[in-house]
Amino acid sequence: MGSARKSLNQRIRTEIERRIGSGQWPPGHRIPPEHELMAKYDCSRMTVSKALTALAQAGIIERRRRLGSFVARQHPHLEQVALDIPDIPQVVTERGFSYAYQERLRRLRAPVPSNDQESHFDAGDRVLELHGVHLADGTPFALESRLISALAAPEALGADFSATAPGSWLLEHVPWTRAEHRIRAVNADALDATLLEVDVGAACLVIDRRTWRGAQPVTAVTQAFLGTNYDLVARFSAGSSRRG
Amino acid sequence: MGSARKSLNQRIRTEIERRIGSGQWPPGHRIPPEHELMAKYDCSRMTVSKALTALAQAGIIERRRRLGSFVARQHPHLEQVALDIPDIPQVVTERGFSYAYQERLRRLRAPVPSNDQESHFDAGDRVLELHGVHLADGTPFALESRLISALAAPEALGADFSATAPGSWLLEHVPWTRAEHRIRAVNADALDATLLEVDVGAACLVIDRRTWRGAQPVTAVTQAFLGTNYDLVARFSAGSSRRG
């Protein structure tokens, strides 16, 4: 791939990653200490340190005082990969279909603390409850039931979601800072089956998402996709953890 | 919440994150330039730079020469969250059950290029095909069918997987550097249902995983969980992207 147009600390990082990726430096292998790398690359300690610190933050190496730096024995990414959470209108459009959101229910009510999906809302809060169907060329693509905090997003109460689906609207108006997701597989019940136009019992992929803005709960949403319609994709590449 | 025991650059980072998380600095807001932060915290530019660089790498702010640093308008994490991929023996053990892997099939064969899950293997390669059941206290917990490249892991051919499940064995012997995952929902077919001891048609969460070591394909595995048995969990917190 490319070359030269990188900073020195980036080149040091890349070279170490290459040795690890090729197996030349197996898990547990000791990486030369900073002063050796300083000599090898003829640079200051800060530069070496920047490269090694980045590798440590990415979980590729482990650094221990007095002992040195080592190729990580346990890939932390083993259990953590980047998951793409779908923006449904975007997914539908990318597949070449026309997208539409069909609202089925809208009401303002108090949150029910005993319900898992809404237990994070303030007792004094009110939530806008929205049920709807995401359509691709007029055919049901996914079901959505959502709660929006009136405290976090008062403008949502009067918003029109026929042009912009609630999820997209929220992203623009109330960006979140924290999110939790759960991914499940369920058999479609009678209502699901009717709305999705599938047989009762069909396997559906369900995503539960809850978001916060700081400490303030923003939304809780459950989206159901027909199993044969949609897969989630996740991946991990050592070295390009972000900005890839 | 802890305090004091943090480095200065960490405290600067945390304070900026707090202002962003609270909405005090909304998306698009300009963050004070480095020289102002140097004065405010009475420190050198390197220290301020370290804090801001970390925030930029986490996607929380965007930095542009001549213009300054700004709170990111579009959360890159919107569509990317950290997903925990389960290590099945660990999950079972954590739930307080005894774990066992029961091998159902083992054979060496050529990869079938037309099959999606094995198309990444070299035509000249041979794959060890393994089918098995993960048991929790003797009860089926998950099904697994796996292919292991003989080129990447020749020692696997003679390995005994009764003590260590194939996945765990591979982690120790042939760490991967790249992985791809697909998550689906399917209805259990007759065989699945028999092995998992559930009704035909029960919704199952299926994870397809393919891994590489550098350019060398290592393994392809499909794991099926009973929908009511297991949920995947993913989350994102701005600011504690790792190590958290």
Added chain:
DNA sequence: CAGTGGTCTAGACCACTAT
């Protein structure tokens, strides 16, 4: 041109920990 970030230097002091 001037203001900003990107990177680097050549030191320094401290914390930690195997020996």
Added chain:
DNA sequence: TAGTGGTCTAGACCACTGC
């Protein structure tokens, strides 16, 4: 005690880009 990483300083030069 000695070797290692963690952090910081007080500068420096350069690249980029809006004015």
